[in-house]
Amino acid sequence: MPNKKLKRVDIIFSEDCVYKDVLAESLxxxxxxILKDILDSGLRGRGGAxxxxxxxxKFASQETGEEKYVVCNADEGEPGTFKDREILxxxxxxxxxxxxxxxxVIGAKHGYIYLRGEYKFLxxxxxxxxxxxxxxxxxxxxxxxxxxxxxxxxxxxxEESALFESMEGxxxxxxxxxxxxxxxxxxxxxxxxxxxxxxxxSFMICRIxxxxxxxxxxxxxxxxxxxxxxxxxxxxxxxxxxxxxxxxDFVEEFGDGDTKAVQVGGAAGFCVxxxxxxxxxxxxxxxPTGGSMMLFNSSRSMYNVLKNYVEFFEEESCGQCTPCxxxxxxxxxxxxxxxxxxxSAHYLDTLQKLADTMKVSSKCGLGQSVANSFSxxxxxxxxxxxx
Amino acid sequence: MANTVKLNIDxxxxxxxxxxxxxxxxxxxxxxIPTLCYHEDLCVAGNCRVCVVEQEGVKNLVxxxxxxxxxxxxxxxxxxxxxxxxxxxxxxxxxxxNADCTKCYKNTRCELQDLAGEMVxxxxxxxxxxxxxxxxxxxxxxxxxKDDSKCIRCQRCVRTCQELQHVSALGVAYKGxxxxxxxxxEHSMYDVVCTNCGQCVIxxxxxxxIEKNYLDDVWDAIYDEDKHVVVQTAPATRIALGEDLGMExxxxxxxxxxxxxxxxxxxxxxDTDFTADLTIMEEGTELLTRLKRALVDKDPTVKLPMTTxxxxxxxxxxxxxxxEYLENVxxxxxxxxxxxxxxxxxxxxxxxxxxxxIVSVSIMPCTAKKFEANRPEMRDSGFQDVxxxxxxxxxxxMIKQAGINFKELPDEKFDNLMGESSGAGVIFGATGGVMEAxxxxxxxxxxxxxxxxxxxxxxxxxxxxxVKEAAVKxxxxxxxxxxxxxxxxxxxxxxxxxxxxKVMQAVKNGTADWHFxxxxxxxxxxLGGGGQPIxxxxxxxxxxxxxxxxxxxxxxxxxxxxxxxIQQIYKExxxxxxSDKSHWLLHTHYNARxxx
Numbered sequence: 001m002p003n004k005k006l007k008r009v010d011i012i013f014s015e016d017c018v019y020k021d022v023l024a025e026s027l028x029x030x031x032x033x034i035l036k037d038i039l040d041s042g043l044r045g046r047g048g049a050x051x052x053x054x055x056x057x058k059f060a061s062q063e064t065g066e067e068k069y070v071v072c073n074a075d076e077g078e079p080g081t082f083k084d085r086e087i088l089x090x091x092x093x094x095x096x097x098x099x100x101x102x103x104x105v106i107g108a109k110h111g112y113i114y115l116r117g118e119y120k121f122l123x124x125x126x127x128x129x130x131x132x133x134x135x136x137x138x139x140x141x142x143x144x145x146x147x148x149x150x151x152x153x154x155x156x157x158x159e160e161s162a163l164f165e166s167m168e169g170x171x172x173x174x175x176x177x178x179x180x181x182x183x184x185x186x187x188x189x190x191x192x193x194x195x196x197x198x199x200x201x202s203f204m205i206c207r208i209x210x211x212x213x214x215x216x217x218x219x220x221x222x223x224x225x226x227x228x229x230x231x232x233x234x235x236x237x238x239x240x241x242x243x244x245x246x247x248x249d250f251v252e253e254f255g256d257g258d259t260k261a262v263q264v265g266g267a268a269g270f271c272v273x274x275x276x277x278x279x280x281x282x283x284x285x286x287x288p289t290g291g292s293m294m295l296f297n298s299s300r301s302m303y304n305v306l307k308n309y310v311e312f313f314e315e316e317s318c319g320q321c322t323p324c325x326x327x328x329x330x331x332x333x334x335x336x337x338x339x340x341x342x343x344s345a346h347y348l349d350t351l352q353k354l355a356d357t358m359k360v361s362s363k364c365g366l367g368q369s370v371a372n373s374f375s376x377x378x379x380x381x382x383x384x385x386x387x
Numbered sequence: 388m389a390n391t392v393k394l395n396i397d398x399x400x401x402x403x404x405x406x407x408x409x410x411x412x413x414x415x416x417x418x419x420i421p422t423l424c425y426h427e428d429l430c431v432a433g434n435c436r437v438c439v440v441e442q443e444g445v446k447n448l449v450x451x452x453x454x455x456x457x458x459x460x461x462x463x464x465x466x467x468x469x470x471x472x473x474x475x476x477x478x479x480x481x482x483x484x485n486a487d488c489t490k491c492y493k494n495t496r497c498e499l500q501d502l503a504g505e506m507v508x509x510x511x512x513x514x515x516x517x518x519x520x521x522x523x524x525x526x527x528x529x530x531x532x533k534d535d536s537k538c539i540r541c542q543r544c545v546r547t548c549q550e551l552q553h554v555s556a557l558g559v560a561y562k563g564x565x566x567x568x569x570x571x572x573e574h575s576m577y578d579v580v581c582t583n584c585g586q587c588v589i590x591x592x593x594x595x596x597i598e599k600n601y602l603d604d605v606w607d608a609i610y611d612e613d614k615h616v617v618v619q620t621a622p623a624t625r626i627a628l629g630e631d632l633g634m635e636x637x638x639x640x641x642x643x644x645x646x647x648x649x650x651x652x653x654x655x656x657x658d659t660d661f662t663a664d665l666t667i668m669e670e671g672t673e674l675l676t677r678l679k680r681a682l683v684d685k686d687p688t689v690k691l692p693m694t695t696x697x698x699x700x701x702x703x704x705x706x707x708x709x710x711e712y713l714e715n716v717x718x719x720x721x722x723x724x725x726x727x728x729x730x731x732x733x734x735x736x737x738x739x740x741x742x743x744x745i746v747s748v749s750i751m752p753c754t755a756k757k758f759e760a761n762r763p764e765m766r767d768s769g770f771q772d773v774x775x776x777x778x779x780x781x782x783x784x785m786i787k788q789a790g791i792n793f794k795e796l797p798d799e800k801f802d803n804l805m806g807e808s809s810g811a812g813v814i815f816g817a818t819g820g821v822m823e824a825x826x827x828x829x830x831x832x833x834x835x836x837x838x839x840x841x842x843x844x845x846x847x848x849x850x851x852x853x854v855k856e857a858a859v860k861x862x863x864x865x866x867x868x869x870x871x872x873x874x875x876x877x878x879x880x881x882x883x884x885x886x887x888x889k890v891m892q893a894v895k896n897g898t899a900d901w902h903f904x905x906x907x908x909x910x911x912x913x914l915g916g917g918g919q920p921i922x923x924x925x926x927x928x929x930x931x932x933x934x935x936x937x938x939x940x941x942x943x944x945x946x947x948x949x950x951x952x953i954q955q956i957y958k959e960x961x962x963x964x965x966s967d968k969s970h971w972l973l974h975t976h977y978n979a980r981x982x983x
Binding site: 313320330337 | 431432433434435436437439446447448450453454455468471472475476479480482483512513514516539540542558559561562563564565566
């Protein structure tokens with residue numbers, strides 16, 4: 001699959017769209033037509049895991065039962081990600097619109113926005129926008145209410161099942177899967193949980209059509225995506241880019257000329273060193289990201305970068321499962337011991353194996369993804385870990 | 388929905404009911420998958436990750452305890468990937484665990500130790516994290532010791548406290564590296580809603596939650612020439628003690644236990660079953676008195692339904708959770724405490740022993756009895772009525788320490804004077820037993836006839852259903868009890884505090900019209916008590932219950948009021964049930980407690 005050239009697009013924030021018209025039009029369509037659009041567009045979840053959005057909606061729509069929910073995951077906690085904040089600030093009504101369309105398709109009467117605790121400052125504005133939204137859906141005769149629930153600052157609550165637990169007033173700990181949320185989610189009822197950005201894209205697909213979206217990106221990664229670009233770059237910020245570009249092009253555009261590595265996908269993502277820039281596609285066929293792109297130049301110690309990540313995970317693991325809770329502590333203490341010379345360099349291999357175990361045996365995505373940054377940094381910058 | 392699913396584990400096809408897990412299917416094939424956080428009595432947590440297996444077509448390993456068996460699944464339980472992961476998981480747990488096994492109360496009885504042994508872990512792969520942790524030990528409770536340094540965070544205790552007991556004294560606090568099992572604001576177990584039931588203790592896989600043992604104190608008393616040490620054994624000990632001494636679950640070891648206690652050096656080997664019979668006399672009379680006040684005197688202050696008071700876990704539960712109903716609880720002390728009060732009064736008088744020289748020891752299936760023995764109200768004899776309460780497990784330890792070959796012991800009898808009992812006393816050890824014993828006596832007092840059940844077996848109150856209701860119609864009564872003619876005596880039996888809570892909720896909502904409620908804090912009643920041999924499973928509890936009812940049927944006397952020593956004590960010492968002396972020694976009061 002050939003890669004795409006780096007291309008800026010303007011879908012999410014586009015002002016060429018009256019949300020009321022789009023919503024009114026969409027709610028008139030049949031559920032089958034909407035589902036077909038979302039499926040045909042090839043849209044995959046923008047939170048990072050990339051599950052096909054149309055399938056998620058379809059599964060939930062097939063569930064029987066009166067009580068179903070749409071949940072907007074706005075617990076944006078991945079280090080280096082700040083695009084949902086921007087979306088909720090600039091186009092909240094499109095987010096609500098996406099939720100309403102989803103609610104129509106699956107048959108939900110209530111939607112929830114689980115808002116990151118640190119984004120409390122957004123709440124007042126969101127509530128104001130919600131008032132407008134609620135009066136409009138009432139006008140349309142569509143029975144749908146959106147509620148905002150606040151997170152309390154735990155990274156793990158961005159994991160969908162931990163998020164449900166938190167919404168239910170319990171300790172935010174991931175559940176066993178299966179069952180998946182479309183069968184048993186919030187209050188053990190069928191639930192669609194989508195990232196903020198996914199919901200806006202769903203809404204915009206109803207506006208621009210599945211075809212337009214499908215034209216963008218590559219076979220595995222259709223459409224565009226909002227990137228949060230930070231680190232050693234002269235132009236940090238939010239950019240909407242077509243998926244499937246080469247990392248080399250990306251660095252060319254955003255780097256400071258001295259980029260030694262890019263952390264794609266935040267602390268839970270992968271570190272790509274300079275030598276691999278030209279072979280790395282940003283997308284599900286290459287290295288996927290929930291939006292976070294952190295650039296590091298040659299002044300940065302990759303040991304410090306890695307230590308920062310494992311410290312983060314050590315703190316943010318919910319602590320229930322062994323590989324994640326203890327594994328993170330061991331990874332952090334392990335690299336410290338090697339750096340101090342208390343353990344030999346060979347101990348890195350033991351830690352690599354441990355990271356592999358964490359990847360395959362942790363209960364949820366948090367523990368499973370620690371190995372991504374750990375292994376990719378240790379593999380590519382081994383000497384920085386030791387000396 | 389009795390659908391079955393077919394899957395393949397390690398090359399062998401297996402069918403199993405839909406809804407069962409991969410672990411269940413493997414068990415069916417006798418394939419051993421190690422587990423730690425899994426417990427048959429509890430909901431699935433899937434957090435220790437020891438039971439991971441490989442599923443074809445799935446990238447990551449799956450936790451077999453949490454993965455529903457599905458059609459067409461192909462599972463491998465013994466691959467390189469699985470072995471590595473399990474080994475890592477156990478190594479990780481050990482790195483966080485105070486593995487000073489030789490100094491641990493649970494040494495040789497620890498599931499983590501067994502697993503490490505199974506995996507032949509000779510040296511530690513990872514760094515020792517224990518020195519950097521500020522682990523604490525909570526030893527304030529007279530019943531339960533909580534040692535965080537031994538905890539593997541499997542949350543069995545948390546689930547037990549929440550699901551089975553509806554108490555939630557234990558919960559999870561903090562996250563990440565600091566995550567721990569804790570209490571409300573990290574108060575001591577002594578200061579929170581903990582009922583001391585010990586259900587967490589019998590489910591803890593390691594030494595993180597253990598009973599406070601009084602082994603040395605008991606040995607010291609036994610070896611003290613100046614002391615007269617009496618021991619009482621609860622009904623449920625005799626059908627479970629054998630499990631800790633190499634015998635099958637459900638073995639009746641009453642005679643061997645008496646023999647062992649004598650060999651250990653106790654001066655008098657007596658039976659709590661005696662005071663169980665006495666409890667029936669007092670509590671049965673109390674119930675009839677309350678019924679009379681309600682039905683004849685129309686006294687609006689009389690509290691009905693009346694609940695039993697034998698289970699100290701239940702008492703502490705109601706003190707915390709439903710203090711407004713404390714007057715509904717029978718004022719009778721538990722059999723242990725009746726025994727304690729009599730040992731230092733009646734027994735001392737009859738034997739001519741200075742009560743200050745008597746050391747009163749109890750062997751109980753219970754950890755809450757340790758707390759109960761230490762309650763300040765329990766000193767009516769002028770001394771602490773029961774000096775040391777041991778669990779069934781502690782007795783097993785003493786027997787091993789003394790080098791006694793338990794299995795080969797001859798059957799011996801209890802000593803006289805507070806050693807005689809009836810089958811009604813024995814069944815106190817099973818859920819429904821107190822109710823059955825009470826009905827056997829109360830019905831006969833009122834009508835002059837035996838309860839209308841074949842061979843005295845009141846089956847509606849037997850069995851492991853959580854809440855059991857039974858009604859007995861009282862007809863053709865003796866003239867003194869004419870007010871009960873035609874009355875349908877409505878009773879309910881609950882075991883496990885979650886079921887107790889359901890019953891109390893019904894009482895509170897006014898949706899219940901029971902007269903008499905039996906509540907035991909532990910699942911299955913005392914036979915599933917927190918002081919019983921480990922492990923506990925529904926199957927083991929069933930076998931223990933069968934043994935209890937076998938023991939009852941084998942007794943010459945089956946009704947409390949026919950126990951000759953009971954008749955003797957009323958004649959020679961107490962006078963009659965609810966006499967002043969009874970009130971002084973055998974009855975007590977309760978205290979409302981905070982809900983923290």
